[in-house]
Amino acid sequence: xTQLADGIFYTxxxxxxxxxxRVTVEATRGVEVVLPRRAAQxxxxxxxxxLAPWIERRLREAxxxxxxxxxxxxxxxxxxxxxTLVPQAGRTRVVQRDHTLLTPAGAAxxxxxxLWYRRKARAEIAPRVERAAAQLGSSYTSLSIRGQRTxxxxxxxxxxxxxxxxxxxxxxxxxxxxxxxxxxHLEAMNHSPRFWSLVAAHCPDYREKAAWxxxxxxxxxx
Numbered sequence: 001x002t003q004l005a006d007g008i009f010y011t012x013x014x015x016x017x018x019x020x021x022r023v024t025v026e027a028t029r030g031v032e033v034v035l036p037r038r039a040a041q042x043x044x045x046x047x048x049x050x051l052a053p054w055i056e057r058r059l060r061e062a063x064x065x066x067x068x069x070x071x072x073x074x075x076x077x078x079x080x081x082x083x084t085l086v087p088q089a090g091r092t093r094v095v096q097r098d099h100t101l102l103t104p105a106g107a108a109x110x111x112x113x114x115l116w117y118r119r120k121a122r123a124e125i126a127p128r129v130e131r132a133a134a135q136l137g138s139s140y141t142s143l144s145i146r147g148q149r150t151x152x153x154x155x156x157x158x159x160x161x162x163x164x165x166x167x168x169x170x171x172x173x174x175x176x177x178x179x180x181x182x183x184x185h186l187e188a189m190n191h192s193p194r195f196w197s198l199v200a201a202h203c204p205d206y207r208e209k210a211a212w213x214x215x216x217x218x219x220x221x222x
Contacts, residue, residue: 005048008055012044021047025058027065027218065218076222079172110222121145121165128179129161135202138186152213153178155185169220177209
């Protein structure tokens with residue numbers, strides 16, 4: 001249910017995993033307050049009021065992100081290139097023809113596009129991970145493609161790597177940076193100076209790529 005505090009509309013979601021009140025602002029979801037299961041309902045409104053200036057700034061940024069996505073028109077980005085969408089009645093899956101994507105028409109288009117991107121993500125990311133791990137002399141236990149809401153990639157203590165399929169909507173160099181970031185965690189499971197030294201050795205302009213994700217990550221949606 002949508003609620004209002006200090007002129008800001010927000011929704012509340014309770015989570016068994018949450019240990020504290022968390023506020024997120026996304027281009028597609030708006031303002032969401034995540035509450036620990038036993039937190040009082042009033043804590044959500046208090047958090048929104050406390051963070052109102054930050055929320056308003058993020059809402060402005062989200063509006064700019066939505067405008068950037070809308071400006072694509074009938075095109076979607078793919079690792080720095082633009083692919084033209086051609087809906088076809090009766091089609092059930094996406095097929096690529098050079099720089100064109102033949103897609104289902106209507107409401108079925110976005111789910112079919114996401115499935116296509118997920119499949120392409122594994123094909124693009126797996127060989128990059130293999131090459132990076134080989135260069136480092138490291139190994140990993142598994143590789144998964146997910147649709148995390150707040151993370152671009154991860155490396156678990158069990159050396160399992162995970163990447164967000166939405167990275168294929170970013171420039172290729174940004175994807176390469178995230179791959180190196182996570183693969184370097186196989187050698188340093190933290191963000192210590194040693195870790196960043198490893199990242200810099202293989203991706204010297206990583207700061208620029210990380211900044212791009214912070215600024216444009218909200219536009220990596222279909």
